[in-house]
Amino acid sequence: MTRLKSNPKLHQVTYCVECQEVIPARAVICFKCGSHQPHSEKTLRVLFCARCGGDYPAKALTCMHCGLQNPMHPLVAKITY
Numbered sequence: 001m002t003r004l005k006s007n008p009k010l011h012q013v014t015y016c017v018e019c020q021e022v023i024p025a026r027a028v029i030c031f032k033c034g035s036h037q038p039h040s041e042k043t044l045r046v047l048f049c050a051r052c053g054g055d056y057p058a059k060a061l062t063c064m065h066c067g068l069q070n071p072m073h074p075l076v077a078k079i080t081y
Contacts, residue, residue, distance in 0.1 A: 010058060010072070013046050022055075047072065 012025035018035040029036055045058035047070065054065035061073050069076050 011046055011048070011055075013044055013055075015044075 013022050014025045014027075014037075015021070016023055016030040016033060016035060017037060019030060019033040021030055021032040023030055023032075023037070027037055046055045047058050047060075047063075048055050049063040049066060049068055051068045052063065052066040054063060056062075056064045056070075058070075058072065060070055061075065062069050
C-alpha cells in the first residue's frame with residue numbers, strides 16, 4: 001500500500017450573506033451576486049485535498065470527496081507510523 005504525502009493548504013472562507021456562495025473570509029463583495037459583505041461574519045477554515053483538490057472543513061477527519069485522511073486532524077496527528 002502506497003502512502004500519499006499530503007500537504008493541505010489551509011484557507012479561511014465564509015458564506016455570502018445573500019446567495020450563500022462560499023467566498024474568501026476577507027472578501028468585500030461576493031464574486032457571484034455582488035452584494036457587500038459585513039466583516040463580522042464567522043469564518044470557516046477549509047483545506048484543499050492533496051489527492052483530489054476538493055475542499056473540506058479543517059476539522060474533518062477525512063476529505064469528504066475522496067476519503068484521504070486529514071493529516072492536520074488531532075486524532076491523526078497523534079498516530080505515529
